[in-house]
Amino acid sequence: AQSVAQPEDQVNVAEGNPLTVKCTYSVSGNPYLFWYVQYPNRGLQFLLKYITGDNLVKGSYGFEAEFNKSQTSFHLKKPSALVSDSALYFCAVRDMVSSASKIIFGSGTRLSIRP
Amino acid sequence: EADIYQTPRYLVIGTGKKITLECSQTMGHDKMYWYQQDPGMELHLIHYSYGVNSTEKGDLSSESTVSRIRTEHFPLTLESARPSHTSQYLCASSEFQISDTQYFGPGTRLTVL
Numbered sequence: 001a002q003s004v005a006q007p008e009d010q011v012n013v014a015e016g017n018p019l020t021v022k023c024t025y026s027v028s029g030n031p032y033l034f035w036y037v038q039y040p041n042r043g044l045q046f047l048l049k050y051i052t053g054d055n056l057v058k059g060s061y062g063f064e065a066e067f068n069k070s071q072t073s074f075h076l077k078k079p080s081a082l083v084s085d086s087a088l089y090f091c092a093v094r095d096m097v098s099s100a101s102k103i104i105f106g107s108g109t110r111l112s113i114r115p
Numbered sequence: 116e117a118d119i120y121q122t123p124r125y126l127v128i129g130t131g132k133k134i135t136l137e138c139s140q141t142m143g144h145d146k147m148y149w150y151q152q153d154p155g156m157e158l159h160l161i162h163y164s165y166g167v168n169s170t171e172k173g174d175l176s177s178e179s180t181v182s183r184i185r186t187e188h189f190p191l192t193l194e195s196a197r198p199s200h201t202s203q204y205l206c207a208s209s210e211f212q213i214s215d216t217q218y219f220g221p222g223t224r225l226t227v228l
Contacts, residue, residue: 034216043121043205043219044158088155094215102148102173103217107157 002027004093006106013081013113021076021109023091032094033074034103035065039087047089050074061085081113118142121206121220128196129228136191136223138206147189148217150205151175158205164189165211196227 004025013019025031032051036044048059055067065076076089091106119140128134140147149162150173160173164183178200179193189208193200203224207217 032215036219041222041224043119043221044207044217046216046218049216090158102160102163103215105158108155110155 002093002095002104004033004091004104004106006089006091006109008109009107010110010112013111015083015113015115016080019078019081019085019111019113021089021091021111023074023076023106024072025074025091025093026072027093027096029096031074032096033065033067034092034094035059035063035074035076036090036092036105037061037087038090038108044090047076083113083115086111086113119206119208119218119220121204121223123223124221125224125226127226127228130195130197132196134193134196134225136204136206136225138189138191138220139187140189140206140208140218140220141187142208142210142218143186144208144218145186145211146209146215147183148207148209149173149179149181149189149191150207151177152203152205152222154203162191196225198227201225201227 034049035047038044048057050057050067058064092103095102122137145166147164150158152158159175161177162181164170205222206220209215209217
């Protein structure tokens with residue numbers, strides 16, 4: 001079964017420190033992976049995606065994610081956190097099995113950046 | 116910012132009322148989706164569409180229905196709202212590409228009293 005897991009419900013980081021939000025996946029074949037961010041009372045915003053190529057993917061707002069095939073991970077990272085990065089982050093994987101052309105979302109990780 | 120719109124943004128309504136949540140996109144995307152999300156929780160796919168006159172049920176059973184008469188428009192209807200329908204409803208769209216990046220609207224927060 002295809003799935004994506006976000007093992008941490010909440011991540012707390014001090015402003016200026018590096019941050020990592022973890023994601024692991026389980027898919028058949030090559031994965032298409034995504035990160036989205038959701039601010040309060042808003043829809044999801046696309047941050048970045050991995051399709052093929054370089055394992056380090058750069059996205060919006062200074063975020064990047066590292067694809068690691070051997071560890072089946074796609075962790076989201078930022079070198080220096082901002083208070084404005086506080087939000088709910090979703091990892092997602094393209095469902096390559098069903099004919100429905102869907103994206104499977106993780107359960108979300110709440111990122112809290114303290115001043 | 117994606118060109119996908121949802122109205123109303125907030126709706127408070129009594130039990131038994133019929134409601135329609137509107138979703139429109141100006142990107143010409145073939146595929147559209149409806150998700151249900153309780154505040155701060157995970158997303159559940161309830162409906163999707165590949166194009167005009169195409170609608171499918173998602174992973175989470177829902178009493179709502181959808182229609183896709185025009186490419187840009189994908190409304191969701193509840194014939195008789197109940198308190199259990201209280202939730203946030205997110206609409207999304209994507210191109211017909213293998214990568215399938217989805218772009219989301221701002222959501223409609225529905226409260227049924």
